[in-house]
Amino acid sequence: MIYNMVRNEQDAWDLAQDGFVKAWKNIGRFRGQSSFFTWLYRILMNVTIDSLRKKQIESGTEFDDAIGLHNIAPGATTAPQVELQPAAQISDKEIRSRIDAAIARLSPEHRAAIVMRELDGLEYTEIAEQMECSVGTVMSRLFYARKKLQTMLKDVYENI
Amino acid sequence: MKTFEERFTAWVDGQLTGTELAVFERELAQHPEAAADYADAQKLGALLRAKAIAPQLTNVDFFNLQIEQRIKAGNAHGAAQSKREKVWGFGFLPRLALGGAFCLLAAFGLFQSIIPSGSPVEKSPYFAQVVEAWPSDPSIYATTVYSAEDNVTVLWLDGLDYLPGNTLLQ
Numbered sequence: 001m002i003y004n005m006v007r008n009e010q011d012a013w014d015l016a017q018d019g020f021v022k023a024w025k026n027i028g029r030f031r032g033q034s035s036f037f038t039w040l041y042r043i044l045m046n047v048t049i050d051s052l053r054k055k056q057i058e059s060g061t062e063f064d065d066a067i068g069l070h071n072i073a074p075g076a077t078t079a080p081q082v083e084l085q086p087a088a089q090i091s092d093k094e095i096r097s098r099i100d101a102a103i104a105r106l107s108p109e110h111r112a113a114i115v116m117r118e119l120d121g122l123e124y125t126e127i128a129e130q131m132e133c134s135v136g137t138v139m140s141r142l143f144y145a146r147k148k149l150q151t152m153l154k155d156v157y158e159n160i
Numbered sequence: 161m162k163t164f165e166e167r168f169t170a171w172v173d174g175q176l177t178g179t180e181l182a183v184f185e186r187e188l189a190q191h192p193e194a195a196a197d198y199a200d201a202q203k204l205g206a207l208l209r210a211k212a213i214a215p216q217l218t219n220v221d222f223f224n225l226q227i228e229q230r231i232k233a234g235n236a237h238g239a240a241q242s243k244r245e246k247v248w249g250f251g252f253l254p255r256l257a258l259g260g261a262f263c264l265l266a267a268f269g270l271f272q273s274i275i276p277s278g279s280p281v282e283k284s285p286y287f288a289q290v291v292e293a294w295p296s297d298p299s300i301y302a303t304t305v306y307s308a309e310d311n312v313t314v315l316w317l318d319g320l321d322y323l324p325g326n327t328l329l330q
Contacts, residue, residue, distance in 0.1 A: 003214035012214070013223065021230050095211045103212075117173070118208045124175070136166050143165040146172070149208075150200045157200075157207040 001041070004115040005048045005108075007100040015051055019044035034129070042130050045112060052108040095156055102152040110145035117142055168194070172201040 003012035023043045030039050103111055116122040127138045167184050170176045176184055188194045217223055301318040
């Protein structure tokens with residue numbers, strides 16, 4: 001999950017350690033109201049989102065949430081931004097690189113939503129619990145995250 | 161009431177059922193592009209699941225060791241901090257105030273036990289008269305001793321060889 005959020009192996013392991021150490025320090029606060037996995041997952045998710053936000057502030061980069069929200073109409077068909085490439089020309093390495101670049105352009109909240117749903121297979125209610133927001137917000141985040149990724153990756157998934 | 165985005169997402173994820181699904185499918189007639197979007201979302205999901213695979217940890221022991229070391233280091237730091245907080249922490253000032261109050265009480269008690277209570281040595285009612293009889297000769301040194309029990313004042317005069325005839329003690 002962390003790697004899928006940050007798309008950098010070393011950063012992912014560092015954040016995983018931060019998360020585990022934080023969980024160890026706060027183990028006394030675990031009340032058993034949710035499963036231990038859910039509790040630990042939330043800590044790791046929060047550590048990762050905090051790190052992404054910190055990097056965003058330090059680098060001065062802005063995720064294109066505003067652009068996406070205003071420019072993608074709910075019913076709009078996604079369009080590729082680059083020319084379609086023959087499948088043979090796109091290697092796995094390139095595909096991963098394109099995916100990394102596309103995910104990097106999402107806000108931490110949109111990344112979290114798409115990673116939890118598409119890669120970790122969590123239900124809406126579970127994602128809402130992890131992100132401490134409503135199910136409606138989760139669905140909305142998923143909608144726009146998908147739209148943006150489709151815009152950036154259409155040529156990739158159309159050619160594999 | 162769910163927004164179009166929410167219902168579209170639920171549709172893509174197969175979460176719409178029954179009446180909700182039927183109503184949404186009727187609504188989709190106004191969005192001819194929705195079928196293509198649905199297909200795109202499915203392909204995107206398949207791409208992410210197939211290609212966005214996290215690398216496996218190659219050295220689990222090293223990873224675990226690093227966590228263990230960080231926890232140990234954190235515990236040592238926490239213990240030192242806790243010790244500092246124990247001395248100078250939140251409870252320090254009340255304890256200091258209590259200790260100070262106890263010392264003051266002890267000192268007061270000691271003072272009371274060493275210094276006898278009651279009024280100081282009573283002065284002789286005749287003292288004023290004795291002073292009036294004070295000789296002008298500086299070689300004479302006068303002391304009075306008064307006993308309240310016997311109601312007697314003794315005047316002790318050092319250096320007085322004789323009592324002048326004109327001096328009267330009452």
